[in-house]
Amino acid sequence: MNILIQVAYLIASVLFIIGIKMLGRTKDARNGNLVSAAGMLVAILATVAQVDAISLTDILICVVIGSAIGLYTAGKVEMTQMPEMVALFNGFGGMASLTVAMSDFWLNTQVNGFQVGPIIGTSAILSIFIGGLTFTGSMIAFLKLNGKISGGSVMFKGQHMINLLLLIAAIVVGVFGMMNQDQPLYFFILIGIALLLGILTVIPIGGADMPVVISLLNSYSGMAACTTGFVLNNNVLIVSGALVGASGIILTQIMCKAMNRSLMNVLLGGFGQTASVAGGDGPEITVKEVGVEEAAMLFDSASSVIVVPGYGMAVAQAQHVIRELSEQCEKRGIDFRFAIHPVAGRMPGHMNVLLAEANISYDKLIEMDEINDDFANTDLVFVVGANDVVNPAARTNPQSPIFGMPILNADKARTVIVSKRSMGKGYAGIENELFGYDNCLMLFGDAKQTITKVVSELKEM
Amino acid sequence: MHTISLESLIILLYVLVLASYLGFELINKVPPTLHTPLMSGSNAISGITIVGGILACNELGYTSLSKWLGIIGLILATINVVGGYAVTDRMLKMFKKKK
Numbered sequence: 352m353n354i355l356i357q358v359a360y361l362i363a364s365v366l367f368i369i370g371i372k373m374l375g376r377t378k379d380a381r382n383g384n385l386v387s388a389a390g391m392l393v394a395i396l397a398t399v400a401q402v403d404a405i406s407l408t409d410i411l412i413c414v415v416i417g418s419a420i421g422l423y424t425a426g427k428v429e430m431t432q433m434p435e436m437v438a439l440f441n442g443f444g445g446m447a448s449l450t451v452a453m454s455d456f457w458l459n460t461q462v463n464g465f466q467v468g469p470i471i472g473t474s475a476i477l478s479i480f481i482g483g484l485t486f487t488g489s490m491i492a493f494l495k496l497n498g499k500i501s502g503g504s505v506m507f508k509g510q511h512m513i514n515l516l517l518l519i520a521a522i523v524v525g526v527f528g529m530m531n532q533d534q535p536l537y538f539f540i541l542i543g544i545a546l547l548l549g550i551l552t553v554i555p556i557g558g559a560d561m562p563v564v565i566s567l568l569n570s571y572s573g574m575a576a577c578t579t580g581f582v583l584n585n586n587v588l589i590v591s592g593a594l595v596g597a598s599g600i601i602l603t604q605i606m607c608k609a610m611n612r613s614l615m616n617v618l619l620g621g622f623g624q625t626a627s628v629a630g631g632d633g634p635e636i637t638v639k640e641v642g643v644e645e646a647a648m649l650f651d652s653a654s655s656v657i658v659v660p661g662y663g664m665a666v667a668q669a670q671h672v673i674r675e676l677s678e679q680c681e682k683r684g685i686d687f688r689f690a691i692h693p694v695a696g697r698m699p700g701h702m703n704v705l706l707a708e709a710n711i712s713y714d715k716l717i718e719m720d721e722i723n724d725d726f727a728n729t730d731l732v733f734v735v736g737a738n739d740v741v742n743p744a745a746r747t748n749p750q751s752p753i754f755g756m757p758i759l760n761a762d763k764a765r766t767v768i769v770s771k772r773s774m775g776k777g778y779a780g781i782e783n784e785l786f787g788y789d790n791c792l793m794l795f796g797d798a799k800q801t802i803t804k805v806v807s808e809l810k811e812m
Numbered sequence: 813m814h815t816i817s818l819e820s821l822i823i824l825l826y827v828l829v830l831a832s833y834l835g836f837e838l839i840n841k842v843p844p845t846l847h848t849p850l851m852s853g854s855n856a857i858s859g860i861t862i863v864g865g866i867l868a869c870n871e872l873g874y875t876s877l878s879k880w881l882g883i884i885g886l887i888l889a890t891i892n893v894v895g896g897y898a899v900t901d902r903m904l905k906m907f908k909k910k911k
Contacts, residue, residue: 367857368834374850375842381904384853388897391860398863402870410869413883417890424891425898433903437852440896443888444858450885451864458871458878459814468815569851572858579864581824584816589824590831591860597835598854602847693844700847704903712910718844 359397360587366390367591371598377713394587430708431665434698435496438489438565441572445485448575449545452478452582453538460532467532474581476525476541482575483545484552489568491553492561496697502558504620510555511619517548555620559662559739559778561697563606563617570599602699609693609719611745611756622752622779636787638774641794643801646768647808649792650676653730655686657722659761660702661695663736663772667798670709673735676802677711679809688715690722690759692740723760732764735798738777744784753779767791770798849903856896862889 367390373383402410428436452475459465467475494500521544528537556564573595580588607614616622641649650656658677664670680687689711695702703716726732734741741761744751761767762785769786771793777783785791794801816824842850868882 364831368838371835371838371850371854371857374846374853375838377843377846377907377909380846380849380907381901384849384897384900384904387853387857391857391862391893391897394860394863395866398866402866403872405872406870409883410866410886413865413869413886414890417887418894420887421891421893421895422898425895425902428899430903430906433848433852433899436895436899437848437855440852440855440892440899441858444855444861444892447859447861447865447885447889447892450881450888451861451868454868454871454878454881454885455864457881458868458876462871462876462878463814465814470816470821471814566851569855569858572855576858576861577828579861581821583864583867584820584824585863586824586827588860588863589827591857593828593831594835594838595854595858597832598839598850601836601839602851605844605847691844698848699851700844700849703845704848704906707903707906707908710906710908713845713907714909716845 356397356401359393360585363390363394363397363587364590366393367594371594430705431668432497433704434561434565434696434701435493437698438493438496438568441565441568442486442489442493444572445482445489445568445575447482448572448579449479449482449486449542452482452579453542455582456538457535461535469529471582472529472532474578476528478575478578478582479538479541480521480525480545481571481578483542484549485568485571485575487546487549488553488564488571491550492564492568495553495558496561504557504622505554506620510551514548514551517544517551520544521548552618556617557620557622557778558697559694560617560622562694562699562701563603563610563614565698566599566602566606567614568599570596570603573597573599606694606699609757611753636782636784638786638793639791641768641792643794643804644808646792646794647805647812649731649766649768650680650685650805650809651683651812653685655729656680656688656731656733657726657729657761657764658687658689659732659734659737659741659759660689660691660706661735661737661740662697663738664798665696665701665705665736667736669735669798669802670705672799672802672806673706674709674711675806676809677715679806688717688722690719690761691716692719692737692759695737695740719757719759726760726763729764730766732761732767734761734767734769735802736770738783739779741785742777742781742783744781747784751781753781761785762788762790765790768794770794770801772797845907849900849907852896852903853900856893856900859889859892859896862886862893865889
């Protein structure tokens with residue numbers, strides 16, 4: 352019997368690996384997700400086969416409650432809210448690792464009166480610590496993303512020192528907890544420290560750095576599952592946890608690279624707060640405005656258009672009307688594509704999901720490196736709700752906080768139209784030189800409303 | 813004394829190292845278009861703690877903290893797993909290539 356269960360776990364691990372592999376190709380991705388879900392089902396059934404019949408009802412009730420909540424939220428969530436949804440689920444995963452590790456520890460030390468060996472003990476401490484940190488960290492990210500708390504950076508004096516002291520305290524408490532296993536108080540203190548540290552480490556990180564934070568928390572939730580695997584001596588947890596941990600770390604690296612910042616720089620927080628001092632205000636930028644009619648005419652006469660979407664497009668929910676714009680242009684034989692910056696939006700790939708939702712073909716969504724040379728031969732670039740990722744200061748101004756960050760070369764196009772609510776600054780808190788360029792026109796107003804007007808102008812032409 | 817042997821630890825560490833390496837290899841090749849589904853899909857996989865949750869719920873007696881921690885863990889892990897897979901499927905359904 353036991354060997355059958357082990358074989359089932361092995362099959363589950365293989366299915367996870369195949370599933371993740373398939374998730375990497377657009378045409379297979381959906382099936383890949385199903386393969387991975389099948390792996391999960393195998394793992395669950397193999398586990399249920401081990402439990403006493405009398406516990407089955409309890410387990411079933413929990414699974415039904417969890418599935419109902421999961422299915423309801425997954426079905427209801429808007430695609431623009433995907434980052435906070437992932438953050439929320441991530442947090443639940445972290446908390447699950449914490450409670451499972453704590454449950455096992457409690458059973459051994461308090462109920463059965465055993466001493467736990469150093470390997471299991473250390474793993475349990477890590478599970479609890481990483482799981483707790485993941486939980487509150489994800490909850491803060493969730494609240495920041497859906498605007499329940501300020502998305503800005505919250506800094507106070509001595510913040511980093513407090514975090515460091517808490518980390519040291521966690522280690523000390525963990526060691527004491529191991530040495531005095533009949534005193535569960537140490538473990539409760541450890542949980543408290545982990546929860547507090549999760550809040551304190553995410554709160555200084557501003558909204559536009561969320562792609563990094565979410566990737567990192569994703570990685571943590573994998574690591575927490577992994578350490579829980581050590582506690583339970585269970586390979587399938589270790590394999591899956593390691594896969595997720597690795598995936599989160601890679602995405603974190605990609606995001607940091609796309610912002611030309613180190614992970615440490617992101618985690619310390621406060622980006623953009625002091626930018627106006629560091630960057631200098633420079634000469635006043637005078638911009639040229641454009642009306643919807645003129646904008647429509649520019650679209651009409653262009654032969655190639657590249658749209659640069661940013662988080663502002665998600666906020667304005669403008670993706671559907673942009674699809675209509677693309678249809679109008681394609682009807683005229685205009686080459687219409689999208690340039691996607693890796694950190695556009697609030698999580699990796701955020702823009703792609705929104706545009707896919709709006710029924711835009713994914714082969715029209717081009718990565719930065721592939722499309723950057725094409726801007727120079729493009730008639731019209733339409734920037735919707737993006738700012739820092741098209742700021743030429745990243746190339747030209749060594750004093751700028753975003754200097755060195757890879758950007759989309761929108762400024763090289765013949766004409767640039769920027770759809771923007773107002774002259775507000777981007778996340779980095781600096782003026783965008785592009786707006787003052789001769790080839791740049793500002794289309795002020797809510798993106799959804801103005802683009803709708805442009806589309807109706809085009810329809811009449 | 814409840815413990816695992818050093819031999820088992822070494823095997824578990826082997827598994828950890830190889831799986832991490834495999835993860836790095838696999839995910840490095842994922843195109844940016846799929847980063848959000850990849851993240852929510854891998855997030856669902858991290859709900860594998862559901863296995864631990866089921867085992868922890870197996871402890872008898874509602875007076876034990878172990879049982880209640882297991883119940884909380886199982887519910888949360890189930891939300892993570894079911895919600896994660898469902899939302900990933902919903903997203904991937906939308907990724908279409910028009911002729």
